[in-house]
Amino acid sequence: MNSLLKTVTISIIFSILITSVLAQTQGMVTVKGGVYIPLYGVDSTAVKINSFLMDVHPVSNTDFSIFIQKYPEWKRNTVKRLFADKNYLMLWETDNTLGDQLHPNAPITNVSWFAAKKYCECLGKRLPTVDEWEYAAMADEHITDARKKETYNQYILEWYEAPKSFNNTIGSTFKNYWGIYDLHGLVWEWTMDFNSVLISGESRKDVDKDSNLFCGSAAVGASDLMNYAAFMRYAFRGSVKANYAIRNLGFRCVKDIDIVP
Amino acid sequence: MNTRLKKLNLSTLSFGVLLLMMLLGASCSKEKDKTKVYDSPEAIPVSREMIAELTSPPNVPKPTGRRKAKKLIVNMEILEKEGEMTDGVKYVYWTFGGSVPGSFIRTKIGDEVEFHLKNHPDNKLPHNIDLHAVTGPGGGATSSFISPGHEAQFSFKVLNPGLYVYHCATAPVGMHIANGMYGLILVEPEEGLPEVDREYYVMQGDFYTKGENGDRGLQPFDMKKAVDEDADYVVFNGKVGSLTGDNAITANVGETVRLYVGNGGPNLVSSFHVIGEIFDAVRVEGGDLINENVQTTLVPAGGAAIVEFKVDVPGTFILVDHSIFRAFNKGALGMLKVQGDDNKKIYSGKQEEGIYQPEGGGIQEMPAEEGVATTEETAKTFEEKMEYGKATYMQTCFACHQAEGQGIANAFPPLAKSDYLNADLNRAIDIILHGKTGEITVNGEKYNSVMTKQDLTDEEISNVLTYVYNSWGNSKKEITPSMVASRRNVH
Amino acid sequence: MKSTIILLFGVCILFCSCHEEKKQEEQSHTIKMEKENQPISELSIYNLPSVWTTQNNKEIELKELKGNVLVMVMIYTSCKAACPRLVADMRSIASQIPEAKKNNVKLILVSIDPETDTPQRLKKFSIENDMKSDQWVFLRGSKEDTREFAAVLAVNYKKISPMDFSHSNIISVFDQKGELAHQQEGLGVNNKETVSKIIELAH
Numbered sequence: 001m002n003s004l005l006k007t008v009t010i011s012i013i014f015s016i017l018i019t020s021v022l023a024q025t026q027g028m029v030t031v032k033g034g035v036y037i038p039l040y041g042v043d044s045t046a047v048k049i050n051s052f053l054m055d056v057h058p059v060s061n062t063d064f065s066i067f068i069q070k071y072p073e074w075k076r077n078t079v080k081r082l083f084a085d086k087n088y089l090m091l092w093e094t095d096n097t098l099g100d101q102l103h104p105n106a107p108i109t110n111v112s113w114f115a116a117k118k119y120c121e122c123l124g125k126r127l128p129t130v131d132e133w134e135y136a137a138m139a140d141e142h143i144t145d146a147r148k149k150e151t152y153n154q155y156i157l158e159w160y161e162a163p164k165s166f167n168n169t170i171g172s173t174f175k176n177y178w179g180i181y182d183l184h185g186l187v188w189e190w191t192m193d194f195n196s197v198l199i200s201g202e203s204r205k206d207v208d209k210d211s212n213l214f215c216g217s218a219a220v221g222a223s224d225l226m227n228y229a230a231f232m233r234y235a236f237r238g239s240v241k242a243n244y245a246i247r248n249l250g251f252r253c254v255k256d257i258d259i260v261p
Numbered sequence: 262m263n264t265r266l267k268k269l270n271l272s273t274l275s276f277g278v279l280l281l282m283m284l285l286g287a288s289c290s291k292e293k294d295k296t297k298v299y300d301s302p303e304a305i306p307v308s309r310e311m312i313a314e315l316t317s318p319p320n321v322p323k324p325t326g327r328r329k330a331k332k333l334i335v336n337m338e339i340l341e342k343e344g345e346m347t348d349g350v351k352y353v354y355w356t357f358g359g360s361v362p363g364s365f366i367r368t369k370i371g372d373e374v375e376f377h378l379k380n381h382p383d384n385k386l387p388h389n390i391d392l393h394a395v396t397g398p399g400g401g402a403t404s405s406f407i408s409p410g411h412e413a414q415f416s417f418k419v420l421n422p423g424l425y426v427y428h429c430a431t432a433p434v435g436m437h438i439a440n441g442m443y444g445l446i447l448v449e450p451e452e453g454l455p456e457v458d459r460e461y462y463v464m465q466g467d468f469y470t471k472g473e474n475g476d477r478g479l480q481p482f483d484m485k486k487a488v489d490e491d492a493d494y495v496v497f498n499g500k501v502g503s504l505t506g507d508n509a510i511t512a513n514v515g516e517t518v519r520l521y522v523g524n525g526g527p528n529l530v531s532s533f534h535v536i537g538e539i540f541d542a543v544r545v546e547g548g549d550l551i552n553e554n555v556q557t558t559l560v561p562a563g564g565a566a567i568v569e570f571k572v573d574v575p576g577t578f579i580l581v582d583h584s585i586f587r588a589f590n591k592g593a594l595g596m597l598k599v600q601g602d603d604n605k606k607i608y609s610g611k612q613e614e615g616i617y618q619p620e621g622g623g624i625q626e627m628p629a630e631e632g633v634a635t636t637e638e639t640a641k642t643f644e645e646k647m648e649y650g651k652a653t654y655m656q657t658c659f660a661c662h663q664a665e666g667q668g669i670a671n672a673f674p675p676l677a678k679s680d681y682l683n684a685d686l687n688r689a690i691d692i693i694l695h696g697k698t699g700e701i702t703v704n705g706e707k708y709n710s711v712m713t714k715q716d717l718t719d720e721e722i723s724n725v726l727t728y729v730y731n732s733w734g735n736s737k738k739e740i741t742p743s744m745v746a747s748r749r750n751v752h
Numbered sequence: 753m754k755s756t757i758i759l760l761f762g763v764c765i766l767f768c769s770c771h772e773e774k775k776q777e778e779q780s781h782t783i784k785m786e787k788e789n790q791p792i793s794e795l796s797i798y799n800l801p802s803v804w805t806t807q808n809n810k811e812i813e814l815k816e817l818k819g820n821v822l823v824m825v826m827i828y829t830s831c832k833a834a835c836p837r838l839v840a841d842m843r844s845i846a847s848q849i850p851e852a853k854k855n856n857v858k859l860i861l862v863s864i865d866p867e868t869d870t871p872q873r874l875k876k877f878s879i880e881n882d883m884k885s886d887q888w889v890f891l892r893g894s895k896e897d898t899r900e901f902a903a904v905l906a907v908n909y910k911k912i913s914p915m916d917f918s919h920s921n922i923i924s925v926f927d928q929k930g931e932l933a934h935q936q937e938g939l940g941v942n943n944k945e946t947v948s949k950i951i952e953l954a955h
Contacts, residue, residue: 080799083799113903114903157482161353163384195902195906196908231432235387235431236387239387239407242903244408246409247383
């Protein structure tokens with residue numbers, strides 16, 4: 001009996017702690033960790049993902065406007081070329097304002113990796129890893145891993161073909177199993193280690209396990225060749241550089257779940 | 262290439278001998294006298310710079326003629342954009358230069374091509390280009406891999422004359438090609454291709470849509486169908502009707518037409534044929550080999566051919582993939598309209614018109630048939646009449662009136678529960694004997710079509726009518742051969 | 753781009769508008785000035801604030817290397833396939849730099865496996881590979897800074913097993929201002945261009 005009471009007390013304290021953590025991380029939801037086999041994995045085997053918090057929505061134009069007011073070195077006119085190419089915030093009307101062309105609630109795009117990374121760091125967050133992003137994004141509305149569903153893949157492929165979705169508003173696509181919106185169907189998203197993709201864009205060559213090219217190049221082979229949607233994301237990541245600012249590329253942040261002190 | 266090189270080497274050799282003699286004789290003129298002969302295409306020097314003329318299909322840039330090799334700047338923009346596959350069917354094409362197939366690039370052997378590949382900022386995907394005319398890894402694919410809103414530059418020297426395909430080679434390659442990312446690059450020999458009157462650019466491609474052929478609305482790409490090679494559309498120049506009606510290519514009688522024919526695939530091999538023409542010359546697979554007097558030439562996926570023919574008579578000549586269902590059911594059909602004076606010697610046109618009715622009637626009636634018919638087994642019982650009648654029905658009537666006599670809406674009236682049939686037995690016999698044209702009303706529906714007279718014996722007609730009247734809820738009459746015979750002479 | 757032009761234009765107005773006729777001289781003067789003590793340029797890697805540890809266990813910021821021509825490669829010491837060849841390429845490049853220019857050129861190897869490659873391990877590696885002189889600098893940083901540095905060099909890498917990484921094979925040359933001047937990609941490629949670029953830059 002006594003021990004039961006203890007457990008109850010502990011769990012109450014625990015849940016209070018959790019709520020306080022949640023308060024700091026508004027607009028984020030937990031993605032429960034697990035194991036999955038990515039397209040390009042460690043020795044093509046399963047990858048373990050720890051639980052993490054992810055932004056429910058991609059960062060919006062409004063969010064980013066607030067950020068650059070606070071950190072003016074990330075304005076269009078002050079940012080260093082090393083950190084952002086000249087497409088950076090290109091569609092903004094001025095260095096400070098969005099203008100009429102862009103919807104304030106549309107995802108921020110034309111941002112470089114450096115800017116995205118900085119944005120997350122300033123909020124005590126970080127960019128997701130490729131594995132974390134892919135893990136969260138394999139969920140559809142109902143299940144955590146929908147990659148085998150034809151309809152799910154078809155949905156993604158259709159978006160890849162649909163032009164000009166970057167000015168749609170955040171939250172306009174489906175809410176997935178974890179409660180996250182817009183992982184597919186709005187814009188591409190930066191990842192922390194986007195440059196861990198070792199494909200040259202010459203995809204026919206990439207299938208070849210040329211040991212001269214990379215150490216441990218066996219990892220280049222894809223685990224599921226039919227996963228064309230993922231293929232295209234990896235190809236996209238492989239094509240960009242950290243200072244590129246691209247019209248259909250935005251980002252969102254994640255955060256590690258702190259072990260209760 | 263090989264034969265060409267040999268030729269070149271031979272002439273180089275003789276040139277060398279000549280030069281040696283000249284040097285021995287009078288060593289006054291040196292480099293200046295050098296004619297245009299080089300050890301290899303690689304050694305061809307380039308003079309000056311020019312921006313390449315790019316054209317969208319079916320147009321072809323101006324011939325290179327006698328111009329020397331140059332540094333040729335190609336500016337190619339990649340656009341992902343919505344277009345129309347056929348009336349009411351939209352498709353998002355990925356294009357080189359805004360058209361499917363992509364812009365035609367015309368070069369001369371020895372040209373140093375400086376290629377600028379620009380990926381439009383609105384595009385979703387990274388792209389690249391693999392030109393089959395490039396000697397180098399990936400045909401330029403690795404060097405040109407570029408994300409949206411960026412531009413890649415690379416250079417190559419064209420070493421082999423011929424007609425080559427280019428295409429995107431970004432993963433998944435098949436999808437990029439299936440969405441229209443292919444085109445042709447021509448490398449002309451030093452002396453240029455022989456002059457002709459008309460040149461056109463025609464490229465075939467197969468498309469895979471989520472809906473079936475003709476399903477309206479924006480149709481996304483269907484990966485599964487593409488893998489199964491089950492094409493919904495097989496077309497010339499990116500869409501149904503790109504070369505028909507007002508879009509048809511044209512020529513005048515007496516002119517020579519050259520078609521640069523490519524095939525982007527991604528899957529299907531084309532049996533390229535022009536109905537009513539014979540290709541005087543085909544540069545097989547776009548290379549040096551010239552075949553003459555060809556009816557149909559094979560254009561492999563990722564390959565090309567140059568076909569030439571002189572048009573001698575006026576009319577519309579149809580370009581098809583002679584895998585013929587593709588032409589008439591999936592769109593692989595184009596038109597060449599030739600204007601000018603008739604040449605009756607070559608083609609007369611229609612000289613006489615008459616009626617030809619193989620189903621029976623005056624022209625075809627052969628006395629022997631009656632003889633054959635009389636030897637046939639006659640039905641002795643009602644059951645036999647039904648059995649034979651059904652056999653005749655399935656042979657002769659089934660195609661239009663259908664297995665259960667239900668007919669086909671708006672085209673062929675029903676025989677099942679048919680008020681028209683049951684109202685008048687003699688009329689039914691007459692229709693089989695003499696045919697029927699014009700409007701009739703059956704079960705409240707109007708039909709207006711033609712039934713030709715049927716070449717059946719009295720016995721057969723009596724059997725088939727007995728079968729029809731005793732099936733599908735009709736009035737159960739039995740018809741004898743003599744009833745039929747009595748109607749034969751009525752008209 | 754536009755803003756850069758405007759900026760340059762502004763600078764010009766401020767400094768040389770009154771000395772029109774002496775423009776030529778002024779300009780060359782400014783360039784000289786820049787070499788010594790100018791602010792870090794837009795594209796310079798010296799904009800990166802990260803702190804690194806050398807094989808001698810010394811902490812340095814990248815900008816302490818300013819004024820040198822830098823030849824950089826990213827490797828990890830336990831690599832068996834590509835890295836030994838990359839290291840050999842670096843040594844080959846080093847051997848072609850004339851003695852007189854050596855002092856102005858630093859050859860830098862950055863670890864992509866900072867967890868394994870401790871300063872001690874880097875030191876050992878430098879001795880084993882006969883890279884003992886001051887010209888050779890080995891760097892390790894935090895995982896995040898390493899990822900960022902790779903992003904700047906356009907080097908891609910991924911851990912594919914506890915002991916192995918796949919990575920692109922790129923040797924980069926930076927000028928005295930820290931701006932990228934040349935890159936060579938691939939293994940065992942002809943390094944003639946790289947060497948001539950280094951010699952051209954170093955003076």
